[in-house]
Amino acid sequence: MWQKVEILIPVIAILVSLTGSFVGARIGRRDLLNQATEVLNEQGDEAILQYKMMKAMLSLIMKLVDVLHNEKIINGAGEDLRKEAQMVQDMLENDVIKRKEKMLYVRDKKWRRS
Numbered sequence: 001m002w003q004k005v006e007i008l009i010p011v012i013a014i015l016v017s018l019t020g021s022f023v024g025a026r027i028g029r030r031d032l033l034n035q036a037t038e039v040l041n042e043q044g045d046e047a048i049l050q051y052k053m054m055k056a057m058l059s060l061i062m063k064l065v066d067v068l069h070n071e072k073i074i075n076g077a078g079e080d081l082r083k084e085a086q087m088v089q090d091m092l093e094n095d096v097i098k099r100k101e102k103m104l105y106v107r108d109k110k111w112r113r114s
Contacts, residue, residue, distance in 0.1 A: 051096055058089045 062085045069078025 047099075051092065054092060055089065058085055058092070061085050062089075 062082055065074070065078050065081045065085065068074045069076075069082075074081070
C-alpha cells in the first residue's frame with residue numbers, strides 16, 4: 001500500500017504545483033485587468049472633460065463673432081467665421097457620438113456606468 005502512495009506522491013506534487021501556478025496566474029491577470037480598466041475609465045473621464053471644454057470654447061468664439069458682427073467690426077465676415085466655428089463644433093459632436101457608440105469606457109462585472 002505504501003508503495004502505491006510513494007509512487008503517487010510525485011504525481012500529486014506536480015498536480016498541486018500546476019494548480020497553484022494556474023490559480024496564481026489567473027489572480028494576477030485579473031488584478032492587471034482591473035488596473036487597466038481603472039486607467040482606461042479615467043482616461044475616458046478626461047476625454048469627456050476635454051470635449052466639454054472645447055465645446056465651451058467654440059460656443060464662446062461663436063458669441064464673440066456674433067458680437068463683433070453686430071457691432072460692424074468684422075464688416076460682414078461674421079457669417080463665414082460663424083459657419084467655420086459651427087463646422088468645427090459639428091465635427092466634434094459627431095466624433096463624440098461615434099466614440100460613445102464604440103463604448104469609451106471599459107466595463108467590468110463590478111462597474112456599471114449609466
